[in-house]
Amino acid sequence: MNKQSELEKYTEYGLSGTPEIKADEKKYWLGEFRERVIFALTFEQINRKEAVKVIEEKCKDERIDKLIVESSVLDTITEKFMDLAHKYDKDYKTIDMNGTNKEIALVLASNEAIDERQVLIKELPKLPDEFYYAHSKKLCKKHMEELQKKSPMFMDEFEEMTLLDKMMGIKCGVCEVVKK
Numbered sequence: 001m002n003k004q005s006e007l008e009k010y011t012e013y014g015l016s017g018t019p020e021i022k023a024d025e026k027k028y029w030l031g032e033f034r035e036r037v038i039f040a041l042t043f044e045q046i047n048r049k050e051a052v053k054v055i056e057e058k059c060k061d062e063r064i065d066k067l068i069v070e071s072s073v074l075d076t077i078t079e080k081f082m083d084l085a086h087k088y089d090k091d092y093k094t095i096d097m098n099g100t101n102k103e104i105a106l107v108l109a110s111n112e113a114i115d116e117r118q119v120l121i122k123e124l125p126k127l128p129d130e131f132y133y134a135h136s137k138k139l140c141k142k143h144m145e146e147l148q149k150k151s152p153m154f155m156d157e158f159e160e161m162t163l164l165d166k167m168m169g170i171k172c173g174v175c176e177v178v179k180k
Contacts (some may be wrong), residue, residue, distance in 0.1 A: 027100045030068045035113040038064055040120050046073060046105040050124045052080050053153055058108055059088040066091035068107045081106065127154050130174050134158075137173025138165055146174075 039058045067085040071094045085092035138161045
């Protein structure tokens with residue numbers, strides 16, 4: 001067995017840095033241990049419109065203490081997540097992984113070990129096409145109920161039509177899309 005002297009150890013630490021526990025794991029999860037990660041998004045997912053909505057829902061989880069974004073994510077996208085972290089009183093930071101991590105773009109983590117089993121999802125929840133094209137429009141009662149069943153996460157983006165709307169000639173956004 002080859003034992004290094006204390007002087008050799010200190011010299012090696014000085015040249016290459018102090019050895020880290022699970023360094024590869026921490027590089028993959030943006031500086032966090034896997035057991036502290038509650039949710040993560042890939043680079044492909046973070047660029048989707050639905051990502052902000054999903055992260056907002058996840059930020060309501062009280063176990064989450066921090067939101068970490070890889071520094072190569074576009075500033076326009078990063079700002080949205082920074083605003084969410086501020087809104088839900090979570091610590092926020094960007095981290096530069098120097099190109100060592102080409103998969104994970106965002107991590108929601110705890111300060112304690114949580115050991116969440118499923119932190120990556122294959123596909124983000126998606127707004128059904130008929131609602132996507134009717135975005136920012138009012139919906140009839142039938143389509144509001146349908147949206148509640150299919151994608152309740154997106155309910156706050158639509159309004160139910162009132163009697164006054166109907167009298168003014170405003171049409172349901174989904175009904176109009178279906179007609180076309």
